[in-house]
Amino acid sequence: MQKQCFVLIRKTLIILLIGIFILSGCRQNEITTASDSVSTEKFENSVSEAIDIKTSETEDRNDGLQKPPKVPVNTKAENIYYHSKDGIELSRALHRSTADENNIFLTHGELDLYIMPIGTDEHIPANIHNPEGMLVLHVTTDTMGRIHLLMVDYDNREYFIWQLNENYQTENEIDISAFFEHKNRIPLWFMIDKDDIYYLQWPFDRSGIIVDSEGTLKHKTTKESLGTKWIYEAAVGKDGCIYLIHGNPDEKIEIGKLDVENGIIENVNPALYFPGDEIFMTMSGGTDTNLLLFSHYSGIWACDTEKGILENRVKISDIRPGFNDEFRPLVFLPDGRLILLGEAIDTNNDNESLKFLLLKYIPAGR
DSSP: OHHHHHHHHHHHHHHHHHHHHHHHHOOSSOOOOGGGSOOHHHHHHHHHHHHHHHHHHHHHHHTSSOOOOOOOOOOOOEEEEEOOOTTOOGGGGTTSEEEOSSEEEEOOSSSSOEEEETTOSOOEEOOOOOTTOOEEEEEEEOTTOOEEEEEEOTTSOOEEEEEEOTTSOEEEEEEOGGGOSSSSOOOSEEEEOTTSOEEEEOTTTOOEEEEOTTSOEEEEEOHHHHTOSEEEEEEEOTTSOEEEEEEOTTSOEEEEEEETTTTEEEEOSSOOEEOTTOOEEEEEEOSSSSEEEEETTTEEEEEETTTTEEEEEEEGGGTSTTOOSOEEEEEEOTTSEEEEEEEEEETTOSSOOEEEEEEEEEEOOO
16 A cells, blocks of 8 residues: 555656646747757656656556556647757658657657657657667557557568567567568558557558567458458557558548458448548547547548447648648547648748748547
8 A cells, every 4th residue: 555655646746747847848829949949858857757657557557457548638739830850850750650648759760769748849769779770660559558669670671570668678579571572661550459469551552461469470461352442541449449441432431440350341330431532641549439530631530430420520621720731640649639740930930931840739539
């Protein structure tokens, strides 16, 4: 009992400290300059504190049955202007990033994983142990919030999945080199379901592989083997299962669940369709709903596959203001917010109007 009280008090103090940091660092609807950024020392301390919280939560979950961490819904909209540093470009992390309750994890095809605390415009290396100098191709998190990396050597011949612990160090390594028929190809989707089954799919022909946590190949998939004409998006839903948006480009597109045991698409009942001209750019598990999806044409959709509900929750007309013509999704957060990355104009600059990248946080969870 004394140990539990100590852990509870320690977690409370750390959470309060992080809350103070985030409130002081976040800027809603105002433009900042590089000099307004938090100091490197405070930034690194915030990452260290987040690691301590993650460690404590992992220990608590290990005392009993493991359950996914509960993340409160966040309805705070923010505009954060991003100033690229150290040669890192967020545009290289599009479709190759993920998030937990505290941080966004970014991959750039570099030697390390990068960490950006939510609500900030700075990132630092996670300092993963990488003695062979392998490149980080992709990142995903499982339903418990643990991080998994897809790694490749410089010759693009050896591919591994690294499972990281709470301190961002390799806990397990899976060699999947034999399953890559085509080298020099980065999977468009890399994810893991509630049963620790990995799903990787490539962008050009939508072929893919399904691999278990022991590194055993369960299936090689193609559009034909999955019984569809094309696959538009993929994500792990709130229920921990993998869902695909698929269908015929000339007809309505449909949401289906991936049957990882049989390597086929299991259509949901009742069937859920979108117009054939709809294009989704990212998808994620939701807070109050099984899936959240973003379309450049219509905005953010909420999908409840059990109740057969599709809702255009945030209209694109409410998203566009503040952006130039081009903007793309960076990541959905577990708190139900979508972060869009786009170009914006700093009209409040004293000298002249300057272009910056804007991180726009859009609430979509309930």
